[in-house]
Amino acid sequence: MNPVQRFFRRYVFSVVGLLGLLVVTNMAVLVILMGVSEVQTPTDTFQITDFCDHLTGSGDSWQADSDALALLDRDQCWAMVLNPAGQTVWEYQMPADLPRSYTAAQVAQFSRWYLADWPVTVWGLEDGSLAVVGRPRGSMAKYYVAVERDYWDFLVLLACAIFYANILLVVVLFLHSARRVEKAMGPILNAIRSLADGKPVRLREDGELAEINASLNRAAAYITQKDNTRAEWIRGISHDIRTPLSVMLGYASELEESGELPDWARQRAGSIRRQTERLTRLVADLNLTTRLEYALRPIARQRLDGAELARQAVSEVLNEGLEDSYSITFTEEVPGAHLEVAADPALMDRMLLNLLRNCIRHNPGGCAISVTAAPCREGGCLFVIADDGCGVSAAQLNSLNRGTPLAGKEADSLGEHGLGLRIVRQIVRAHKGRLTFGATVPHGLTVSIWIGGR
Numbered sequence: 001m002n003p004v005q006r007f008f009r010r011y012v013f014s015v016v017g018l019l020g021l022l023v024v025t026n027m028a029v030l031v032i033l034m035g036v037s038e039v040q041t042p043t044d045t046f047q048i049t050d051f052c053d054h055l056t057g058s059g060d061s062w063q064a065d066s067d068a069l070a071l072l073d074r075d076q077c078w079a080m081v082l083n084p085a086g087q088t089v090w091e092y093q094m095p096a097d098l099p100r101s102y103t104a105a106q107v108a109q110f111s112r113w114y115l116a117d118w119p120v121t122v123w124g125l126e127d128g129s130l131a132v133v134g135r136p137r138g139s140m141a142k143y144y145v146a147v148e149r150d151y152w153d154f155l156v157l158l159a160c161a162i163f164y165a166n167i168l169l170v171v172v173l174f175l176h177s178a179r180r181v182e183k184a185m186g187p188i189l190n191a192i193r194s195l196a197d198g199k200p201v202r203l204r205e206d207g208e209l210a211e212i213n214a215s216l217n218r219a220a221a222y223i224t225q226k227d228n229t230r231a232e233w234i235r236g237i238s239h240d241i242r243t244p245l246s247v248m249l250g251y252a253s254e255l256e257e258s259g260e261l262p263d264w265a266r267q268r269a270g271s272i273r274r275q276t277e278r279l280t281r282l283v284a285d286l287n288l289t290t291r292l293e294y295a296l297r298p299i300a301r302q303r304l305d306g307a308e309l310a311r312q313a314v315s316e317v318l319n320e321g322l323e324d325s326y327s328i329t330f331t332e333e334v335p336g337a338h339l340e341v342a343a344d345p346a347l348m349d350r351m352l353l354n355l356l357r358n359c360i361r362h363n364p365g366g367c368a369i370s371v372t373a374a375p376c377r378e379g380g381c382l383f384v385i386a387d388d389g390c391g392v393s394a395a396q397l398n399s400l401n402r403g404t405p406l407a408g409k410e411a412d413s414l415g416e417h418g419l420g421l422r423i424v425r426q427i428v429r430a431h432k433g434r435l436t437f438g439a440t441v442p443h444g445l446t447v448s449i450w451i452g453g454r
Contacts, residue, residue: 062090292426306339306381313352325366333374339381363389386446
C-alpha cells in the first residue's frame with residue numbers, strides 16, 4: 001500500500017468513526033428520552049376507542065355488535081364492561097380465573113399496570129361504566145413514571161444539551177480531520193504550484209506523506225539541475241560563438257569597404273556582414289531570454305521618463321539608417337508631461353528597440369510605424385507601437401495575448417519576430433507591467449505596454 005492510499009484510508013476510517021460516534025450519541029439521547037416519557041402505541045388507543053364505538057347500553061345492560069367482536073378476535077383479545085359499582089355486566093372470552101367484581105383500588109391498579117399478568121387498556125363510558133380490553137400476555141409492555149416538574153424540565157434541558165453537544169462534537173472532529181488533511185496536503189500542493197511557476201522547492205521528508213515529499217524534492221532537484229545545465233550551455237555557446245562572429249563581422253566589413261574588389265564581391269561581403277550582425281543579435285537575444293527566464297539578470301530599477309525612453313529608442317533606430325519604404329513617427333499624448341516609470345533603463349531600451357526592429361523585420365515591403373507615449377490613470381506610462389504592415393493572423397494574435405507558445409506554422413511564420421516578442425514579454429513580466437496585442441485598422445499590428453511608476 002502506497003503512502004497516499006494509507007493516508008486516505010486512515011482519513012476514511014476517521015470519518016466512519018465520527019459517524020459511529022454520532023449514531024451512538026443519538027441512541028443515548030433517544031434512550032434517555034424514552035426513559036422519562038410514557039410510551040403509548042397509537043394503534044392501541046384507537047383500538048379500544050373503535051371497540052367502544054360498537055358498544056351499546058347503559059347501567060347493567062351492555063351489548064357489543066359483530067364489528068366489536070371481530071376487532072377482539074382479530075387481535076386475540078378479551079373484554080369486559082364494569083358498572084360504576086365495579087361489577088362485570090358484560091364480558092367476551094374473559095379468562096375464567098379472573099374475578100368478576102373489582103374495587104376502586106383494583107381498578108386503579110390494573111388501569112396503570114397489569115390485571116393478573118394480562119396487559120389491559122381501559123376506557124370510560126358515558127354513564128360512568130368502564131370498558132376493559134385485555135391483550136394476550138407478553139404482547140404489550142406497560143409502565144408508568146411520574147416525576148416532579150422541575151426534574152422533568154431538567155431532563156429536557158439535559159437532552160437538548162446532549163444533542164447540541166453532539167453537533168458541536170461532530171463539527172470539531174470534522175474540522176480537526178480537515179485540518180489534518182490540509183496540514184498534510186497543503187505543502188505538497190504549494191510545492192506543485194511552485195514547480196509550475198519555476199520556483200525552487202524543498203519539503204520536509206517526514207510525516208505520513210514523507211515518500212511523496214521526497215519524490216517532489218527529487219523532481220524539483222532534477223528540474224533545477226536540468227534548467228541550470230541548459231542555462232550554462234546557452235551561456236557557454238554564446239561566449240564561444242562571440243569571438244568567431246566578431247572576426248567574421250570585421251573581415252566582412254573590410255571586404256565591403258575595400259575599393260580593390262569588384263562591386264559584386266563587395267555586395268556579397270555586405271550581405272555576409274548583415275547576416276553576421278543578425279546572427280549576433282539572435283545569440284544576444286537567446287542569452288538575454290535565458291537570463292530573464294531563470295532570473296539570472298537582476299532588475300536595476302530607476303526613476304525614468306517614459307516619453308524620453310521612447311524618444312531615444314526612435315532616434316536610435318533612425319540613426320541606424322532606414323530605407324525609404326519605412327517611416328517612424330513619435331507622439332507624446334500630453335506634450336511636456338513627465339511620465340515616470342520605475343524600470344531598468346537597459347531592459348526598457350531593449351524592449352522598445354525589439355518592437356521597432358520587429359516592425360521593420362516583419363514587413364520587408366515597408367510600413368509606417370507610430371510610437372506613442374501616454375499617461376495612465378494608475379500612473380506610469382503607456383507605450384503604443386503600431387504599424388500598418390501585414391500584421392499577424394487571428395490565431396497568432398490570440399496566442400500572443402494568452403502568452404502561450406506559438407507552435408508549428410505559426411511559430412515558423414513569425415520566426416525571429418517571435419523571439420523578439422518573447423523577450424518583450426519577459427521584460428514586461430519582470431517589471432510587473434501589462435502587455436496586449438491588437439490589430440491595426442485596416443491592417444498591421446499594435447502593441448500596447450504599460451509600465452508602472454512604482
